[in-house]
Amino acid sequence: MNGTEPDYAGVFRALPGMVALLTPELVYVDANDEFLRVSGRTREQVVGRYLFDVFPDNPNDTGASGARNLAASLRRVLETGERDAMALQRYDVQIPGRPGEWDERYWSPVNAPVLGPDGQVVLLVHRVEEVTELIRARGGRTGGRARVLEAELYTRARELQELNERLREAHAREREVALALQEAMLPAPTPIGAHRTAVRYRPAAGALNVCGDWYDLVPLPGGDRIGVAVGDVVGHGLAAAGVMGQLRSALSASSRVADGPAQALDVLDLYARSVAGAENTTAVETWIDWEQCVITYSCAGHPPPALLRADGSVQFLDEATDPPLGARVAHTPRPQAETRCGVGDTLVLYTDGLIERRHEDIDAGLTRLAGALERHHGAGPDALADGLLLDMLPVGGATDDTALIVVRL
Template sequence: MARQESSLRWRVLDAVTDASLKDLGLDGLLEVLLERTRELLDTDTVTVLLLDRGATHLVARATAGFQEEVFQGVRVPVGKGFAGRVAQSGNPVQIEHVDESTVVNPLLWEHGLRVLLGVPMIAEGELIGVVHVGSTTARRFSEEEVDALRLVADRLAMAVYVDRMRSERTAAALLQESLLPPSLPSTRGWELAARYVPGAGSSVGGDWYDVFELPGDRMGVVIGDVVGSGLRAAVVMGRLRSALRAYALDYPDPADVLAKLDRKASHFEHDTMATVGYAVVDRASHRMRVSVAGHLPPVLALPGHAAAFADVPVDPPVGFDLATSGRRGTDIDLPPGALLVLYTDGLVERRDQDLDAGLERLRGVVTATDPEALCAQIMATMVGDRPAADDVALVALRHR
């Protein structure tokens, strides 16, 4: 018996480490491994349920045996029923009585299953889902069979995890690319340039810049940073960007726009916070009104003068209803030759230096010159040949 059980472990190891699996996509790998698992454990069904984005339900993703589970989009609440117990406990669960009192999914008892064994799928310390096997004949799964299913679960969890990371990076990069302005407005008497670079180890994050035309010979300029990184931050960034553009058409004062954005984020974007700087340039009066929500102040350079940080009040970030006393706007003159730089903290923050030192380096390199050349000089000075740990967004505007 011990020799047979040892043989089972080695056969499962051979199955999950088969070099040919690496050439398969996720769907192909699931199909092959689930069928092999059903044969090796001599069961009637094997099913993978993956944890949804809200971490509240398990959703049938693949099966060998009862295809209806996938076709019908079976969902099991975490903590309820058989699979829900496996997910909540993080431990193997075996039951020898399958009906509505022990299992949420009626397909399982309708097909005559009598026993079920399920184990959690965990990768990088994160619950990915549950894999369970079932049999229509009465039996007791041995400890060796439980360990064998754990080996399968570990391989499946890592495959799903890697596929998700790859998919998220691709989706986030495409989302970020679609949301950044494809080109900057070309308007007589004003010049614009911008940069966006994702942080090291990430293809995208929550930083963004935006420039758009407004009625009345006005122009909106935005710089923002959603707390977090990856696809989730990029999605939130996209929603905030779209909302800010909509509010900008109805409210001429940037402070009012950020107040509305704060209300929207606080109500709909739970557990999300963002820093934002929003300026409206009136090209006729050569003045700008700016409001800052938790963001670093812009840098202003005038011809014949050293650059300085704009004297603007910094209100609380957007989200969590933090600005209980309201938001403030400041008017700034932009005479001919004036240049303004807006940026995210990834440009000036480094782990090995004080933030004030980074801000001073930036101030020192800003001059009232061509925005495109200045952006190149800023990136060369502030980033150089070392990848930034965080995303960098940068916009330069000059009144020519």
């Protein structure tokens, strides 16, 4: 190539397998040479046309389901932004130039998204593995037995696809219920008194695993003070959401009567030992005292809060960190630290979905967060929260839930 850009259009045309590109409306944008050759179509018969106008179901076969199954797979890709592999499909293809005649084909499709800068699906990659000749060859060589095996293979593939559909629907229902449960149990993101706050919660993108992230903001007795906390339950689904609700309520109550954040987490630690599924939950509790200009905090295995100073510098509150809840055999008091704060400073609490990435050290995520905070220095709580999510979360969305609280001091 001598340093020149690869001819990606030429590469696409020359790919050895059947590949086509579709818009989200399922209109062909392009198809490679192998796709056109095997399907018996010209480029003019494909590009710019609706998928199921080019390849409709065989009207003579009342049990035909290829188009329906393919449409369901493509909808899943559009809704989740994730790749979807289909079971083996029998898909009769209309023979060009011979009205009413259909060719029996066996295809194994895989559909994948192409995401735009905003994380939305802009194109669909539709790859098809053609296995018709293999099945025909087996049938010609061994006669009736091969046809029986072929029928069994097709039947099992359809059964597997139907089972996968039922599992997807069950997981989707559980995810919907868990999200509703989380929303019902988490406090409304309203200001605390005259203080400016912003709260954001983002479920994991395209995942069936709703997690147990929570946040809390509570007014504290004894002057102009509030408690701000976030936590993360280990596990997924309805069970994690249920544990999350119990722990959030317990910490909210203990914060109102404790002497400080450490004691509030001590009480939560003891309570968590009696709640199934609460082991190794992480949490951080911060108390903001506007009259004394002090932030007091304690952390139970959770990523440290970030304090964005009015001058644009960033300080991580990491001097009072202890293991997660219930992680120690014997209960011991938790550490507590405090730092001075000033007018114009901003306190940011978050869960690990904001900073953690697979195969990456947590320090890299903290460095990325510090840079994002510096870039958005001077923004109000809502603009800062939105800017952090935009900068920190992957284009396709995070693989873990993310809770975020921003408090302007």
